Amino acid sequence: MRTSIATVSLSGSLTEKLTAASRAGFDGVEIFENDLLASPLPPEEIRARCADLGLAIELYQPMRDIEAVPEAEFARNLRRARHKFEVMRRLGADTVLVCSSVSPLAEDDDALAAGQLSQLGDLAQEFGVRVAYEALAWGRHVSTYDHAWRIVEAAGHPALGTCLDSFHILSRGSDPKGIADIPGEKIFFLQLADAPLLAMDVLQWSRHYRCFPGQGGFDVAGLVRHVLSTGYDGPLSLEIFNDVFRQAEAGPTAVDAQRSLLVLQETVGLSEPPAPVVPTGIAFAELVTPDAEPVTALLAALGFTRTARHRGKPVDLWQQGEARILVNTGPALRRDGTALAAIGLESPDPEGAARRAEALLAPVLPRRRTPEDARLDAVAAPDGTELFFCAPETPELPGWRADFADTSGQLPQEIGAERPAPGQLPTATGVHRIDHLALTQPWHHFDEATLFHRSVLGLQAQESVDVADPYGLLRSRAVTTPDGSVRIALSVGAAPGEDGAHAQHIALATDDVVAAARRFRDSGGRLLRIPANYYDDLAARFDFSEGELETYQDLGILYDRDAGGAFRHCYTRTVGRVFFELVQREPGYRGYGAQNAPVRLAAQHTAKRLTGG
Amino acid sequence: MRTSIATVSLSGSLTEKLTAASRAGFDGVEIFENDLLASPLPPEEIRARCADLGLAIELYQPMRDIEAVPEAEFARNLRRARHKFEVMRRLGADTVLVCSSVSPLAEDDDALAAGQLSQLGDLAQEFGVRVAYEALAWGRHVSTYDHAWRIVEAAGHPALGTCLDSFHILSRGSDPKGIADIPGEKIFFLQLADAPLLAMDVLQWSRHYRCFPGQGGFDVAGLVRHVLSTGYDGPLSLEIFNDVFRQAEAGPTAVDAQRSLLVLQETVGLSEPPAPVVPTGIAFAELVTPDAEPVTALLAALGFTRTARHRGKPVDLWQQGEARILVNTGPALRRDGTALAAIGLESPDPEGAARRAEALLAPVLPRRRTPEDARLDAVAAPDGTELFFCAPETPELPGWRADFADTSGQLPQEIGAERPAPGQLPTATGVHRIDHLALTQPWHHFDEATLFHRSVLGLQAQESVDVADPYGLLRSRAVTTPDGSVRIALSVGAAPGEDGAHAQHIALATDDVVAAARRFRDSGGRLLRIPANYYDDLAARFDFSEGELETYQDLGILYDRDAGGAFRHCYTRTVGRVFFELVQREPGYRGYGAQNAPVRLAAQHTAKRLTGG
Secondary structure: OOEEEEHHHOOOOHHHHHHHHHHOOOOEEEEEHHHHHOOOOOHHHHHHHHHHOOOEEEEEEEEOOOOOOOHHHHHHHHHHHHHHHHHHHHHOOOEEEEEOOOOOOOOOOHHHHHHHHHHHHHHHHHOOOEEEEEOOOOOOOOOOHHHHHHHHHHHOOOOEEEEEEHHHHHHOOOOHHHHHHOOHHHEEEEEEOEOOOOOEOHHHHHHHHOEOOOOOOOOHHHHHHHHHHOOOOOOEEEOOOEHHHHHOOHHHHHHHHHHHHHHHHHHOOOOOOOOOOOOOEEEEEEEEOOOHHHHHHHHHHOOOEEEEEEOOOOEEEEEEOOEEEEEEOOOOOOOOOOEEEEEEEEOOOHHHHHHHHHHOOOOEOOOOOOOOOOOOEEEEOOOOOEEEEEOOOOOOOOOHHHHEEEOOOOOHHHOOOOOOOOOOOOOOOOEEEEEEEEEEOOHHHHHHHHHHHHHHHOOEEOOOEEEEEOOEEEEEEEEEOOOOOOEEEEEEEOOOOOHHHOOEEEEEEEOOHHHHHHHHHHOOOOEOOOOHHHHHHHHHHOOOOOOHHHHHHHHOOEEEEEOOEEEEEEEEOOEOOEEEEEEEEOOOOOOOOHHHHHHHHHHHHHHHHHHOO | OOEEEEHHHOOOOHHHHHHHHHHOOOOEEEEEHHHHHOOOOOHHHHHHHHHHOOOEEEEEEEEOOOOOOOHHHHHHHHHHHHHHHHHHHHHOOOEEEEEOOOOOOOOOOHHHHHHHHHHHHHHHHHOOOEEEEEOOOOOOOOOOHHHHHHHHHHHOOOOEEEEEEHHHHHHOOOOHHHHHHOOHHHEEEEEEOEOOOOOEOHHHHHHHHOEOOOOOOOOHHHHHHHHHHOOOOOOEEEOOOEHHHHHOOHHHHHHHHHHHHHHHHHHOOOOOOOOOOOOOEEEEEEEEOOOHHHHHHHHHHOOOEEEEEEOOOOEEEEEEOOEEEEEEOOOOOOOOOOEEEEEEEEOOOHHHHHHHHHHOOOOEOOOOOOOOOOOOEEEEOOOOOEEEEEOOOOOOOOOHHHHEEEOOOOOHHHOOOOOOOOOOOOOOOOEEEEEEEEEEOOHHHHHHHHHHHHHHHOOEEEEEEEEEEOOEEEEEEEEEOOOOOOEEEEEEEOOOOOHHHOOEEEEEEEOOHHHHHHHHHHOOOOEOOOOHHHHHHHHHHOOOOOOHHHHHHHHOOEEEEEOOEEEEEEEEOOEOOEEEEEEEEOOOOOOOOHHHHHHHHHHHHHHHHHHOO
8 A cells, every 4th residue: 555654753844854755665745734834845846846756745734623613714714725725736735634623613513514514625626625524532522533424424525535543543542443334435544643552631642642553552453454444545644743753863763654554564464575583592792892802801701702703804702601792893883982783683584584674674784795704684773783684503504603713722811711612501600691682772763673673573572661760761671582582672761862871781691690690700800789778678578598688789689579580680890881781580580670770770870980981 | 947858859879969959958858768779878878978968867768568458468568667667767767658559469448557557657666767658649549648647547656647748639639628637746748749730640740740849730839838737847848750850960950949949938928038029121131252243243234233332341232222232252151152141131129139039049140340330130040041130220320331331433333323322212113122032941941940030030931832843842931021021932942962952032022023124134134034835824824915925925024913913023044042033013912923933943944054054
């Protein structure tokens, strides 16, 4: 089906908006009146610009407070409408949105509304225009889609149909089933928006918190199925009022918008992009650093050994059990030094995974392939993190590690260090895999990141949680495979401008965090100190065996418990933007220690103040 | 009365919070449990720090999910409480807040609740602690203050009283009158918070949107009067959960908090600070600029003439009618050049105005006084703008202009220019006064700014409006005198980080904006171009006389109308951060053309793109 987006959903001047919509692959746009008024281009030029960009002008919007008013007022409204139809003629737009009236002058009189809308239809016909009448959720007398349809039906005018808007329908809790009773040819337009499930004034909710389908809590796909059952063949059009999108760059927002419609079309069976290929594990995490020493010292103390070096690039593989970390001493990507720049995802079908990512508009990265390199498909996540799809290592397929040459015994820090073979079972005190990766998202792209990881990678999103940092509130949300083999915790600051200040981290799974923490400390590692007051509180909340809490306090181990089990974890110091966490997770525990995050964040601020970095 | 603030209301580490509270003059604090847990200081040291800072620890908070639970659960709760009472003993805190339970285990059984709270009281007594039981607005079974009080009354325990929280009471729409029936000695604590009137989930409203008394929509003072009528003699304590305050610097937030309590105490008759002295006009606006030429060229084209120069400083007075603008070529205060740095307010009692400002914690600026200078009292507004209180010019008092020496005829640009005497009635085509000043506020200080202008200057606040900029949503709110002699429009971006990007402006009143705009253009001034599409829309919305709209379009004049009259206005280009507006306001019109602001903002972005600055 044709896709369309309302210009109000994107930031910038009208031409910036149009360009972004076109580049993201939209077929058309709704032109929001204020965007037209504020544009220095006359309607004819906007029309030509849209044509050049391959965009149809699907809708002009909105006309307000038209119907069910006293005669003199309606005469003024018709005069106003004539002006707007004239503008539409110049624009080449043939459908106009009329919102149900919120005017105090409007009367609760469906017959009057139908009669006046019919007169409006007569005028519209003169200009070759169709009128799509929509119930605003806060309309004065008409606030539900079935009510708006009854009025359109009563008017029985060929130039008058209805416009359905998923937000207005679902925010009111209306049952969308009744949509199936509307003849498809009388549904002149379909506007789609999702929203988080907030209990708040519906007008404020609509004006500030709408989001793209799949980013909120509404069953937008279910509604679309009802609409499709009528034979509706107009566009799927996004109309999103959102304070964040108003500030974000139009280009990425438009891509995100288009991706949401691609996923929606797949969900309702309108299209069949390549199926998601759910990753089966984390093959590696790659750190880029201008100076490898601080981070490799940390890795060595954590029990990692350098097992291999890339044949053609300054990249070392550090390994322990199934936890693999690449240290890339290429040019640092970020000014604040060491950063988590790439993730290797084990994939049963790397090419399929890459095809799906490309179909869902993930930027495909140039392949890292030299004559000797294994083929690696990679895309960029919304925060710029590179995602590599890595084949499992079988004798038939060259794995990504084929690019790495063995380096056993070459490095001084390995002398005396235990060096497990790849895939070897870890010792009890060791790290056996990456438990999760925690990535800070740019402020404008939190919901986008969640949708990306869900739709492109086939991960599942957990609940979003608020976490209090001493200097602001963070939001955090994990995306995971059902079996937990891949877990990525996405977080974002409550406000923009501090993206760089928030660290990323790699959480390493161990079966005995006490032993692992001790080994780290004995190897010269410094653990994040946790205040004694925290342990007093733990003692009040949980029962511990003799000496257990003292051990935790000594090592800075934090403790949490949910219905499924316990979670014990501790932290290293931060290098650049990156730190490590040692994690002992009982199998049933689902979380990430969010309960402890305020204490951890405060402790990191304290450590930074004490060391000045 | 004693004033207190909950540590959760301020950003930073616990010691940062305590220091900020002490500096702002608070007598005590509520210590929020998470702030204690996250602090590296043991309770004894926190106690000593508070003592050093002159702060009493008025409350430890909160204990949750204590009462009306099965016996085994209650035993665990008592064990937990014992730990907390022990911490309180070390802290030297003698009152603990217990919130009504939200636990799914809690039963709807007031007798059980009273019995268990009574047992908690027994335990508390052993530690010399008092328990203040509070109804959370979203408590599972107890959500109103009168219900909580009935349970406390039924328990009849000397160590058990109630805590009242204005947010929990007023957000539920409870009538606070019933407070007067509670014996004052059983009100163990009073927490105060205001909030904007939002229709939303009360928990989210409470956790993210609370603000200081006087900044929101609740009648906090009315509630306090009821509490005082009981003989309550505990502290007035602020407990504010607010996403913005969490990010803002603790120091200014604490001052703002204390100011809100000073104003509240004045309102309820607990204190009598110097009375507000409402300004009677704008004596001058002062621009600071690194290079006077661009801005004086603008002023000259607008019809201003340089009438005087400061005797001791590089400050020129430019005047037209009663509009006076000082151009100060001292060092620019801001990196982005020309800025509106100071406002002279005509005051019937400058010393009284300064005394009130000082009593309400406005930073008093060093007086600009040399042997020849007139005395000028000045304070800083929250955005850093200097506010001067200027005596009216009478023969007895030296006015601020006594510092300025006449310069008539000295400057080339004045040759041939009309030069009105100070106070002379303006010609029809001229500017006769400053209509309003528009100031961009730092993101964290919008509500603070409103409260400041209301309480310190005695101005009245109008409704807050949202204005769509192409790159984000702005909020704008005007503070005025009842007669409009002083009007200041405060605005703020929807997000931080862009404070410097938003311009300030000076709106100049004229009786004939067409003539004034023409004169400006004829004198070489450049008016902001407004798109033709805007005038098409005006034609649809209003009736204009023959040629009127064409004239407006030619000059870039915008038009608005409310029930009281019409508003016509146009804009100059921007110099540094500052631009000018010419305004023809019909006396009954109350607004500032907010309806037109999106078009104006888009046109300014267009102009910037075209000229590159």
